[in-house]
Amino acid sequence: MATEIRERFNPDKLRIFSSRVLQGMGVPKEDADITAEMLIACDLRGVESHGIAHLGPFYVTRIRQGTITPIPRLKTSSSSPTTASMDGDKGLGFVVGYHAMNDAIDRAKQYGSGFVTVRNSSHFGAGAYYAMMALPHDMIGLALTSSWPGVVSPDGASPSVGTNPLAIAIPSGKKPPFVLDMATSVVAGGKLEIARRQEASIPKGWAVDGEGKPLTDPNKTKYGLPTGGLLPLGGKAETGGYKGFGLGVAIDILCSLLSGAGSNIFLSKLADDPGNPFNHFFGAISIGGFLPVDEFKKQMDRMTEAFESLPTVPGVEKIYLAGGPEAEIVEERKTNGIPLDERVIQTLKDLSSELNIEYELK
Amino acid sequence: MATEIRERFNPDKLRIFSSRVLQGMGVPKEDADITAEMLIACDLRGVESHGIAHLGPFYVTRIRQGTITPIPRLKTSSSSPTTASMDGDKGLGFVVGYHAMNDAIDRAKQYGSGFVTVRNSSHFGAGAYYAMMALPHDMIGLALTSSWPGVVSPDGASPSVGTNPLAIAIPSGKKPPFVLDMATSVVAGGKLEIARRQEASIPKGWAVDGEGKPLTDPNKTKYGLPTGGLLPLGGKAETGGYKGFGLGVAIDILCSLLSGAGSNIFLSKLADDPGNPFNHFFGAISIGGFLPVDEFKKQMDRMTEAFESLPTVPGVEKIYLAGGPEAEIVEERKTNGIPLDERVIQTLKDLSSELNIEYELK
Numbered sequence: 207m208a209t210e211i212r213e214r215f216n217p218d219k220l221r222i223f224s225s226r227v228l229q230g231m232g233v234p235k236e237d238a239d240i241t242a243e244m245l246i247a248c249d250l251r252g253v254e255s256h257g258i259a260h261l262g263p264f265y266v267t268r269i270r271q272g273t274i275t276p277i278p279r280l281k282t283s284s285s286s287p288t289t290a291s292m293d294g295d296k297g298l299g300f301v302v303g304y305h306a307m308n309d310a311i312d313r314a315k316q317y318g319s320g321f322v323t324v325r326n327s328s329h330f331g332a333g334a335y336y337a338m339m340a341l342p343h344d345m346i347g348l349a350l351t352s353s354w355p356g357v358v359s360p361d362g363a364s365p366s367v368g369t370n371p372l373a374i375a376i377p378s379g380k381k382p383p384f385v386l387d388m389a390t391s392v393v394a395g396g397k398l399e400i401a402r403r404q405e406a407s408i409p410k411g412w413a414v415d416g417e418g419k420p421l422t423d424p425n426k427t428k429y430g431l432p433t434g435g436l437l438p439l440g441g442k443a444e445t446g447g448y449k450g451f452g453l454g455v456a457i458d459i460l461c462s463l464l465s466g467a468g469s470n471i472f473l474s475k476l477a478d479d480p481g482n483p484f485n486h487f488f489g490a491i492s493i494g495g496f497l498p499v500d501e502f503k504k505q506m507d508r509m510t511e512a513f514e515s516l517p518t519v520p521g522v523e524k525i526y527l528a529g530g531p532e533a534e535i536v537e538e539r540k541t542n543g544i545p546l547d548e549r550v551i552q553t554l555k556d557l558s559s560e561l562n563i564e565y566e567l568k
Numbered sequence: 569m570a571t572e573i574r575e576r577f578n579p580d581k582l583r584i585f586s587s588r589v590l591q592g593m594g595v596p597k598e599d600a601d602i603t604a605e606m607l608i609a610c611d612l613r614g615v616e617s618h619g620i621a622h623l624g625p626f627y628v629t630r631i632r633q634g635t636i637t638p639i640p641r642l643k644t645s646s647s648s649p650t651t652a653s654m655d656g657d658k659g660l661g662f663v664v665g666y667h668a669m670n671d672a673i674d675r676a677k678q679y680g681s682g683f684v685t686v687r688n689s690s691h692f693g694a695g696a697y698y699a700m701m702a703l704p705h706d707m708i709g710l711a712l713t714s715s716w717p718g719v720v721s722p723d724g725a726s727p728s729v730g731t732n733p734l735a736i737a738i739p740s741g742k743k744p745p746f747v748l749d750m751a752t753s754v755v756a757g758g759k760l761e762i763a764r765r766q767e768a769s770i771p772k773g774w775a776v777d778g779e780g781k782p783l784t785d786p787n788k789t790k791y792g793l794p795t796g797g798l799l800p801l802g803g804k805a806e807t808g809g810y811k812g813f814g815l816g817v818a819i820d821i822l823c824s825l826l827s828g829a830g831s832n833i834f835l836s837k838l839a840d841d842p843g844n845p846f847n848h849f850f851g852a853i854s855i856g857g858f859l860p861v862d863e864f865k866k867q868m869d870r871m872t873e874a875f876e877s878l879p880t881v882p883g884v885e886k887i888y889l890a891g892g893p894e895a896e897i898v899e900e901r902k903t904n905g906i907p908l909d910e911r912v913i914q915t916l917k918d919l920s921s922e923l924n925i926e927y928e929l930k
Contacts, residue, residue, distance in 0.1 A: 285856055286854055287649075321680075363881055384817070384818070388808075390811075391808075393808065409807075440754070446801050446802075449751075449801050463868060471875060495648030496647070497827075505825045509833055516726055518780075519779075525723060527817060
């Protein structure tokens with residue numbers, strides 16, 4: 207691997223800067239702060255594909271285009287104590303998701319579990335943040351989102367389901383919490399973006415062309431996605447691809463149908479008017495509803511240590527559970543700052559001059 | 569594929585026979601009926617790996633060995649309206665699971681959602697049955713189970729997590745319900761059993777040996793599992809194996825830790841006293857808590873039809889959603905009977921003579 211020295215930036219200053227940018231776009235301060243907090247939390251965890259790199263290209267651009275409403279009116283309806291459905295009014299996914307997840311947590315405090323679906327939202331960043339909002343309440347958190355259909359079924363030749371990620375966070379004691387945040391495709395769309403930037407080909411097994419044949423040229427895309435589609439987790443049928451595909455469909459149902467939006471499969475036919483693919487499903491389940499929290503956390507620590515002491519293949523130091531590596535990155539970046547790519551730094555400089563916001567981020 | 573003509577049997581007679589066998593082993597009639605119903609439901613859906621083929625080799629044998637209690641005392645404790653935890657007293661997993669799932673459904677009727685964890689159970693057959701118990705109540709059903717650690721992490725060389733399957737069932741209108749029932753490994757252990765029977769090698773990508781290298785000889789096993797382990801869904805790290813592994817660990821946490829049993833990773837070190845790997849997690853979420861049920865079902869049908877009309881790769885007629893093929897098999901087998909392998913028929917004849925139960929199954 208090439209050694210790359212990147213400039214480091216102060217997390218607090220990046221957060222304040224991001225909030226000011228959003229406020230400059232007409233987002234109320236409270237909502238801008240929520241969004242900035244989530245973006246920087248992503249960069250701190252090393253999930254750079256969903257952090258401040260998206261501030262200009264995704265969120266500012268979409269507010270300008272009118273596909274994100276800076277001051278949304280959120281409407282929630284509920285027909286049972288533990289369930290609710292929200293209309294996000296095309297608000298920033300971060301703000302919509304924050305309120306929906308808090309609603310799920312409040313219901314779980316009272317009844318042991320709570321679930322909120324959301325339709326008509328926008329890109330909500332990384333699901334891990336919402337799932338992790340449950341952790342301080344000694345709850346298991348769940349965050350799912352639907353996305354643009356870019357994944358084929360293992361026997362299909364046209365995209366029909368989103369990369370539809372799922373995030374689940376589970377509290378522990380002294381060890382890092384278990385935090386799984388995964389697309390239900392072999393890889394997330396961002397990996398193709400990286401291959402294109404690096405002018406590299408992509409491995410067989412990630413994507414197919416319009417005839418269902420392996421695609422290795424990351425430039426053969428339409429709307430940033432492979433002409434056929436990404437393969438679901440598991441790949442083709444003989445290696446379990448129907449499992450990843452099934453998970454993706456299940457998540458579309460939980461997000462898009464259970465919120466009243468209707469399946470995202472219909473968006474794939476409306477290329478010129480893509481509609482709104484962003485619907486979510488949030489859940490919280492209270493540990494204490496099953497057993498004493500301390501006992502559970504002790505067992506989480508014990509289990510994590512057992513995995514860490516397993517034999518590994520040569521070159522691998524230890525087996526991490528999901529969320530383990532990210533917890534170590536957070537500590538390092540809190541101390542040394544967040545490294546950013548030149549390309550991302552340039553987008554921040556551009557935002558600074560366009561919106562007349564001071565650029566002082568070190 | 570070789571054409572194989574198998575004898576067909578009457579589902580009702582197979583069900584009554586199975587119940588009589590279990591009653592002959594000391595299982596109360598009601599519990600024997602529940603178990604028989606689930607076994608035959610599996611065979612009707614074409615899931616022959618979890619049906620009557622297991623009656624003798626699994627359940628009768630284990631009752632004889634004393635690892636399954638024929639008359640268990642189920643104990644449930646609950647600390648919130650929507651959550652509970654059950655001790656299965658090593659009862660038949662079918663009976664334990666049936667009561668736990670009904671408890672979850674009852675809670676969901678009242679509060680919109682319900683969850684029950686189970687420790688100290690036994691093999692519960694196929695998860696789909698429990699998940700599908702939610703369907704007549706217009707609920708989404710969820711059934712997870714932990715199992716014997718036989719799956720490696722993508723960078724590991726020793727098994728640490730079970731094939732830990734997840735089943736989710738979602739109601740529809742006129743189309744078959746969505747029913748996903750999948751191991752979180754590339755393949756379930758049963759696929760190796762079939763390869764051994766057919767004296768065939770297994771494809772690279774299914775399993776590894778004790779050094780983490782690809783295993784293709786299905787006979788290199790210990791306790792019926794590969795010497796290294798099965799690979800998780802996604803395979804090695806570069807094709808998303810950490811996702812399948814993460815799902816497997818999450819399911820162990822939900823089943824084994826949230827029920828108070830403790831992680832199954834510890835069983836892998838106790839080869840001579842394998843302990844009890846069977847813990848479960850059941851959930852039910854009411855559709856009507858989010859939106860009108862009729863509207864949801866209409867959208868499920870509309871979505872299913874859209875998938876069925878997608879272009880496919882050559883040789884594939886249409887894209888089925890999970891549960892679609894099984895729904896067609898049920899119709900055919902209800903009409904024509906359940907086909908059984910010679911080997912399975914012999915186990916039924918043996919049970920008939922051992923327990924003095926009439927063998928008349930056509």
